Structure formats: structure tokens, C-alpha cells
Amino acid sequence: MLLGGSAALAWPRQVPQRHVVEIKGMAYHPAVIRVGPGDTITWVNRDLVPHTATARKDPAWTTESLAQGQEGALVAPLAGELHYYCALHPVMRGRLIVAARPSSWRQQ
């Protein structure tokens, strides 16, 4: 992703990035992902059966039920670790580690 210097100046906050997590073989790939606050994470379901990505401690933070080939996106919370799972298959687990990116990233 291109982050222009002028854009970084115009928005002191970090420009949100996009991340993709694939769901395949009843697992999230990657299962653990490092993101910045406000980043968007998109889950793409490659399995035959439907899945969700749902926060353990906040059931409202959830994708819709995603059928094969469908995708759903959520925005990362401000900071900290977020454990999520599939509400349809609770044995499937994933984790977001939300942390501000180093300031050098903003100046690129």
C-alpha cells in the first residue's frame, strides 16, 4: 500500500490498512495477525460450509455467516488482543494483535 508523505501529514493518525484472512480447511489463515487500530480485516471463506469471525468477548463484533466464496470485513478495535472464533464451529479460533505501527511507517 502506498502511503504518501503529504497524506501522512494531512492525517496525523495512521492511515488504516487492509488485511485478508482466508478461511480454509476449518481454520483461519493466518490464525494470528498483527494489525493497526482502525485497520480493516477481510475474511474470505474458501470452505464448503459457512463460517463467521466473531469476537469472544463481544458477539456484536462479528461478520455475517459467510457462505463459500463470500467475504466479510470488520474494523480492528483500538488496541490490545482480540480473540475470535467461528460462531458456527467454536473449535475454530483466531487472534488479532492490535498495536499502533511504528511512527517510521507513517513517514514512508
Next chain:
Amino acid sequence: MYLLDSRHTMLVLLAMGAASTLSAQTPDLSDAEVAHVAVTANSIDIDLGKLAESRARAAEVRQFAATMITDHGAVNRQAAALAARLGVTPADNAVSRSLLDGAATARTGIEELRGRAFDRAYITREVAYHQAVLDALDGLLIPTTTNEELRKLLTDVRPAIAAHLQHAKQLAGALGAGR
């Protein structure tokens, strides 16, 4: 390891006995027969899931049943589409009949129960059933399938069956089932 009551143990042995007997005597189930076994196995779990979805007491058990209906339905739609594309008509066979007989016996024992006893019996059955299906996939269905697309479908389904088994085991533990 979960202790199963005699009825469930019998079912698993029946299903696996038929499978192993068949594989010993006739190493190759035809692809049409494999397809029939797969569709039958899914349909059995959908039917029991419908009973459990309406009757289970615990919300987690009702959710599990709903997932079984959805997932096994999705697999069967794929199987039907594949069979149609390949021009294969699923063929009845001894393994399918054994699965159906076992399902009927299991259902008779479960549907007379209510409340927590129902939940335990249903989940105990689901643990045994998914283990039996997993064993049948590995020991019979995947190895004997010659069509690559059908074998890929069975292989793609395997992780879902394994996840269902793990999910059922967790619920069994929470319910104190099989103890």
C-alpha cells in the same frame, strides 16, 4: 475417550463392521456407491439435527444441531451437483443400508428422551457418528474413490467432519455425557 452406551457402540461397530467387511471382500466400492454412502451419511445427520434443533434444552446443543443441518446440507448440495455433472447416479449398497439401520436404531433411543437426557444422548451419538464417518472416509471412501473430483470433495469435507467431532466432544464434556 468417551464411553458409549451399548446402543451407540453397536451402531459404530455396525457401520464400521459393514465398511471393513465390504472393503475386505470387495476392495472397490464403485464411485456411484461411494457417492450414495456420502449422501446417506449427510442426510442421516441432517435428520437427527432437525429433531435436536427443536428439542434440545441447551442453546449450545441447538446451535450445534443447526450447524449440522447447514453443513451437511451444503456438502450434499455439492455432492448432488458433482454427481449430476459427472452423470453418476448414486447407487444403494450395503454400507448405506448399514448406516440407515444404525441411524434408525439410534433415533429410536434418542427421541424418547427429554431435557438434559436428550442433549446428552444426542451429543454422545454425534461423537460416535462423526468418529465413524471419519474412519469410513479414511479407511474406505477416500481410498476406493477413483474419480478425482469426487475424491477431492471427500477430502475437502474431512476437516469439517473432524471439526464437528471436536465440537461434539467439547459439548459432551460440558454436558457430562458418556460418563
